[in-house]
Amino acid sequence: MHPHKIYDYIERLSNLLRNDSRRGIAEFGLQPIQLEALHYLSICNRYSDTPMAATEYLGQTKGTVSQTLKVLEKKGLLSKHVDSHDKRVTHLKVTAAGQSVLQASIPSPLFVQGCTGLNAVAQREIEDALEKLLSTLQHSNNMKTFGVCSSCGYNQQNQDGSYLCQLTQEPLTSVEVQLICREHLAAA
Numbered sequence: 001m002h003p004h005k006i007y008d009y010i011e012r013l014s015n016l017l018r019n020d021s022r023r024g025i026a027e028f029g030l031q032p033i034q035l036e037a038l039h040y041l042s043i044c045n046r047y048s049d050t051p052m053a054a055t056e057y058l059g060q061t062k063g064t065v066s067q068t069l070k071v072l073e074k075k076g077l078l079s080k081h082v083d084s085h086d087k088r089v090t091h092l093k094v095t096a097a098g099q100s101v102l103q104a105s106i107p108s109p110l111f112v113q114g115c116t117g118l119n120a121v122a123q124r125e126i127e128d129a130l131e132k133l134l135s136t137l138q139h140s141n142n143m144k145t146f147g148v149c150s151s152c153g154y155n156q157q158n159q160d161g162s163y164l165c166q167l168t169q170e171p172l173t174s175v176e177v178q179l180i181c182r183e184h185l186a187a188a
């Protein structure tokens, strides 16, 4: 397939999802960027739930992300916590109210409906192809991959089934290895 065709499909899907998301979150008084930030903070690990990491992931300016986080905090959708080892670092945690907004909005009912029209094999093929495309674009732009911890080159699974991050030398839980990380090292 020609790159133009792939681009057209992805752009059309992006517009459709953005418009659908706008409609879905109107009842919560949120903007798409605010939902994106909330979503990111719900799927990232403890090394990545900082304002700086959110800024890198969202690809927005520091000012925009700072305003976005302020709104989310004011609405009670996220809370700030000072790091227990380094007082200069602030962690952002999605509150129960924030989780409720995410459950109602992501993925949107329209998107779920579209996916149920595809069988499991087709869904897997689309997932793999999009993952490959994203990874190629990130590598060619020297961007952080923000990949899932379990696929990271620093992730070590011990004989007893426990996990260790070889970068930080800290243990990881089975839940944490399913989250995304700003320090993720893509396999060579």
Ligand code: SF4
Residues within 6 Å of the ligand: 045, 047, 147, 148, 149, 150, 152, 153, 154, 155, 156, 164, 165, 166, 167, 168, 172, 180, 181, 182, 183, 184, 185
């Ligand atoms: S193993 Fe990789 S992805 Fe997981 S916490 Fe460590 S650096 Fe992050």
